[in-house]
Amino acid sequence: MSELPLTAYKVLTAEQMATLEREESFAGAPIDLADGYIHLSTAEQLTETVDKHFAGQSDLHVAAVDLGSFGAGLKWEESRGGQLFPHLYGGPLLLETVIAYGPLERDAEGRVKLPVAG
Template sequence: MATPTYIYKIVPSSAPPSSPLPDALPVSDLDKADNFIHLSTALQVPETLKRFFGNVEQVYILRITYSQVESKVKWEDSRGTGPGGVGEPDTFPHLYNDLRLGKNEVESVVKWERGSNDWNAAINKAKEDAWFIY
């Protein structure tokens, strides 16, 4: 699989990122417990939204330029236990940088709203705007 241009962090609207972004955003309980920041490629975001944010009305999507964090990313299964190849469907980018994700890592932020049944309208709009790309 090709190397992604961007990788993404999904943040629930209950923990909105401040503007302007600080040096380090608050870290989720899951990221703290696993000691890395869970990220997704554009191909993985729809399933991640469905699986973990299906009942959430709004999320913030943080876009991270992959080349800027590549040296600190490990491609692993969702639990961070097995190595995998860059961009493989069941292999996720995990950021190992002392749990710091902020203005130096995040290229841009958008807010998505879940439609009546799913996230498809938000995803399609972001693709049309050329914001949500692999």
């Protein structure tokens, strides 16, 4: 990945999505709270993230997040297979930074579909 993307994605359970909508912020899933940052994935990483960390779960949602909103709180860190993943430090995920969200759906090839605004 030569140029870092401007949008990343957060996978949320139905309960977590409801919290984000109701409170307009989301402090993080248990793994986020344990690690000290909110895990995000790029579009290219999203399907693998869902398959690896959410296997067998239903009623999931995907939120598209504007990475330009975070400034120094956003760090790209090496993780799975040496890939750079976006991690949000120092605060909750705010609803105002989410540009689109919706139920997790897959295309005919099994890839996770990206949420579309509007």
